[in-house]
Amino acid sequence: MKQSNRFAGQVAVVTGGASGIGHEVAGQLAAEGARIVVWDRQQSDIGETRLLDITDAGDTARAAEEIMERHGRLDILVASAGITGPNATTWDYPVADWASVIQVNLLGMFHCCRAVVPPMLKGNYGRIVALASVAGKEGNPNAGAYSASKAGVIGLIKSLGKELATTGVRANCLAPAAVRTPLFAQMKQEHIDYMLSKIPMGRFGELDEISAMVCWMASPECSFTTGAVFDATGGRATF
Template identity: 60%
Template sequence: MQGRFQDRTAIVTGGASGIGLDVATRLAAEGAQVSLWDLNEAALAKAKAESAAVDTQVLDIADAAQVARAMEASLTAFGGRLDVLVAGAGITGPNSMLRDYPVNAWQRVIDVNLNGLFYCNQAAVAPMERNGYGRIVNVASVAGKEGNPNASAYSASKAGVIGLTKALGKELATTGICVNCVTPAAVRTPIFDQMTQQHIDFMLSKIPMGRFGALEEVSSLICWLASAECSFSTGAVFDVSGGRATY
């Protein structure tokens, strides 16, 4: 039996580890040709083997010119077609009260998590429109819905991702391209290395199920949203937070 992504092509940003790598591995296992985008060159080499990716691009998504070059290279590897973009690259920034938040750290979080995601979404639209089909899945966070204290930049950037997803989904609603986002609660991935233990404990305390999410719980939802099975949902926000989110 053919997989859901047989003969499909997919780009996964932040694909060298965590949720991105798990998604990429699942997409490839179900037949997709996958390109991994990440800033960590060493991790990409390992991830390429694990996920059976056909292409990797080392780039900083906060740089629009690098995104444009990476898209051109991935499209060449794919023979010109792009079916799926999973935009999962992101950083947490420091855990600090807003009054003390370093301005340069604020700018970097916004540049990667929001501006970089915008560049990737924008670059994906034209090749998807040419084929009259596409699935864009943006990885936001429950912090974008509720706001986490001592994580103002992260919370603001992920709220922006939610707003961008809603706007783009409406813009493309008649094109055959569906645009959705997921809002996970905390999942134990390498991104935890960027947080204080106090902040990790706070996030766990807010989850009614009393545990962190598992990679497969998030990636399975992302893969459904990236598939042709998701055909009447666009501009939507899908919760995967163990009961934390209230809307």
């Protein structure tokens, strides 16, 4: 893991920081000097964990207020909490599962952005990095709820980036293809095989590859880019 002081003195919220991509990014940000607050439904072994469900708008807002009370600043949001929901065709998709995917991935993302922007504006500095997915650009069959939720995240971050463009806060998305994490346990093996078959490099992404991009997007160097969608798909995405 690369060590530097890129994030010295900064406070970073990492949603979903107990597992997978969020956990890897939290570790990298901490190694480079950030104080980490993980917002997750489960305990993380990195930084402080504030147990919360991002579908609860009130509790998410309270968690941001607590950071301001305790640390007096909030510099970075890496929004990685997410679920895939089951794999099924749109006409067979269970209505309750569809709703919960949208609630976590899209409404939850909105709640997190809504909670962190006012503190960031106070310091006239902030970096928001939202985990979208190539599914939100291309649509994966048998993952309609997930694809729709991630397309929604892309739209939300494009709007937010423009709203904040004249401030010191930047908001961007990363749209990865598949990376092996505990998220895979939610998907059918045939769906995982489908995702791999779509990647021209013929392999899954690695956690450190995703984390390196997220950390750059979360850094002061990402200064002239906002409302954008970065690619990490091994050649899959064509736009």
